[in-house]
Each structure stands twice: as structure tokens, then as C-alpha cells.
Amino acid sequence: MSDLALLTSYLGIEVEQARHMIRLKQKNYVLRLLEQSGMQECKSVSTPLEARFKCSEGRKSQLVDSIKFKSIIKSLRYLIHTRLELELSQ
Structure with a gap:
């Protein structure tokens, strides 16, 4: 068995380790x-x-790329299900 040093990333989740603490972040995932x-x-x-926004059929809007939309929704679902606190401050 060998020591591979401290874990810094796992499945795109950033891992920050200190003596009595492990912090998991997804800042880079969110920014990407x-x-x-x-x-x-x-x-x-x-x-x-x-507030009180009314949708109407008469409004013209751009068509949405359904594949790109589905990809974004899947990415957001992954982000929500990992339940990590996001630290976006720089």
C-alpha cells in the first residue's frame, strides 16, 4: 500500500483537507x-x-436548443443532489 497524498479532487468535487476539517466545494463546476x-x-x-408575471402565447421568443437545455438541467440536478455548499466568493 502506498500513500498517494491528500485528496484534492474527486468526480469534479474539490476537496480541501485540514487537521480537523474536510471541505467539499464545486466552485469550478458551477463556473463551468x-x-x-x-x-x-x-x-x-x-x-x-x-412578481405577478403573466405568460402569454402572443409573445415571440427564440427557440430553445432542446439538447443544450436538457444538458443544463441534468447538470443542475447533479449539482443539487450532491448537496454541497457552494463558495462562489473570490
């Missing part, structure tokens, strides 16, 4: 996901839609 979805310049908000 934001970049892939073209949202790296977006500002965070507590409510993503306006």
Missing part, C-alpha cells in the same frame, strides 16, 4: 456550467421572475 449556458455575467436574485 455558467459559462456553458452563457450566463457567466448574470447577477443572482432571490426570485428569478417578476
Whole structure:
């Protein structure tokens, strides 16, 4: 058996180890996901839609690439199911 040193990454999850603590982060995963979805310049908000927003069929909007949309949703589901705290401060 050999010592492979401290674990720093596992399945894309960043691992930070100290004497009495292990911190798991996914900052790079989140930043890469934001970049892939073209949202790296977006500002965070507590409510993503306006209050009392009304959807109407008369509004024209761009068609969405369904494959890219599904990929983003799957990535977000992975992020949620790993249940890690995200530290996005730089």
C-alpha cells in the first residue's frame, strides 16, 4: 500500500483537507456550467421572475436548443443532489 497524498479532487468535487476539517466545494463546476449556458455575467436574485408575471402565447421568443437545455438541467440536478455548499466568493 502506498500513500498517494491528500485528496484534492474527486468526480469534479474539490476537496480541501485540514487537521480537523474536510471541505467539499464545486466552485469550478458551477463556473463551468455558467459559462456553458452563457450566463457567466448574470447577477443572482432571490426570485428569478417578476412578481405577478403573466405568460402569454402572443409573445415571440427564440427557440430553445432542446439538447443544450436538457444538458443544463441534468447538470443542475447533479449539482443539487450532491448537496454541497457552494463558495462562489473570490
